[in-house]
Amino acid sequence: MMKRIIWMISSLNRRIMKLLFALALIAYIASVWGTYTNMRSIQEIGEMKIKQQIEDVVAPLKEKIRDLEQSFSQKYPPVKFLSEKDRKRILITGGAGFVGSHLTDKLMMDGHEVTVVDNFFTGRKRNVEHWIGHENFELINHDVVEPLYIEVDQIYHLASPASPPNYMYNPIKTLKTNTIGTLNMLGLAKRVGARLLLASTSEVYGDPEVHPQNEDYWGHVNPIGPRACYDEGKRVAETMCYAYMKQEGVEVRVARIFNTFGSRMHMNDGRVVSNFILQALQGEPLTVYGTGSQTRAFQYVSDLVNGLVLLMNSNISSPVNLGNPEEHTILEFARLIKSLVGVYTCREGLFKSVSWEVWQHLGYAIKAKLLFILIMINRETELQFQCTQGYKNCHQPNILRVCFFVFFKGIVWCVKMVFFLSFSYILDLCYTCLKFNDITALFMAQWSRYRYMPTHAHDKR
């Protein structure tokens, strides 16, 4: 009996032992598996962390590489291809200035090799920065008062401050630039056999006694007046050109430039266009000097640039006036600027980030679609463009003006909607008319529709 009991206990023990052993084995496998997965997840987290750190370091580098790649593949404005024979090496002094930079654009786009020389007194590097790095373009920081040795076929000599506050700022420097500078450029033209175009000015006529001034007029200049440094400087520059032409056989062209406006005109330029636009945008009264009855004709810069290029390539060696023949008094001009700035401020939200070209197209598109929305599309739009895009950053709105313009804009849009709805109604009418091919029948039909409707309703009832 005892034996039996012992056997039973031991067999029970063996079973329990086996069970325990199996359980221990499972626990061991589970713990090994757990540790393994745990280690893996720790490893993975570590790897992820390292990856993240690497990403953090690499991301700015990648961005820099992208920027560099973009700068290497910089997009330039489209440039025509010219054969070696037609391609000219052209020097533009003052090429980073207001007129000079537009001339640079034209000649570059025409496919010539352009070297811009500027001392950046009134010129700005940003005016020509879109050409920097182009194989046809070179920018030299140089003052024409010092001699320049360079091989060129044509010289556009524009270097000189042109706005009264700028040229009066340092009259001796203005005189040196226009005399010694011109002498240096004529010397260069003589040495390399280049043709030189001098950017002269309407101011060589001084305070004119004849009106309008043609090129034969000799002028009426005060040699000791406040403007003399510029007026007399340009007059002597013209004299030098013709002396070099007669004595040395240098080919010269002389453009007498009248008032010009356009983009890249410095907002503190001091001339009437920039002054008035700036004052109007800032809501200040426009400073009309004197009675405002003095007249000026304003040409757009692209017209002037086309004129300069035409003159350079022509065979006219005598001086040529370049300006807009349409004259306005300064008072009229002030009124125009006021109205343009007013009109545009209402539209600012609409066209804020739109470039001029796009805006122009947009203007045409709107005009074509909605006949009743009037948009001025003529030379004034260029002024308007300068009013807004050119000096956009200077516009400081105040709350009163904003409220006024929101209200004004609301009214304008209501009027437009009324026009538009009437227009679409008329269109609808015309369309139906065409369909019916008989206006009387149409009205009869319209009328009878209203007239018989209640009867039909009655019939139905």
Ligand SMILES: O=C(O)[C@H]1O[C@H](OP(=O)(O)OP(=O)(O)OC[C@H]2O[C@@H](n3ccc(=O)[nH]c3=O)[C@H](O)[C@@H]2O)[C@H](O)[C@@H](O)[C@@H]1O
């Ligand atoms: O824009 C130009 O191309 C010309 O500008 C200036 O000649 P000016 O006609 O005196 O140019 P502004 O200073 O713009 O003056 C034009 C008229 O507006 C008047 N003005 C100017 C500025 C102003 O704030 N208010 C004002 O009534 C002037 O008295 C002048 O009668 C330069 O001296 C010329 O060399 C250059 O050709």
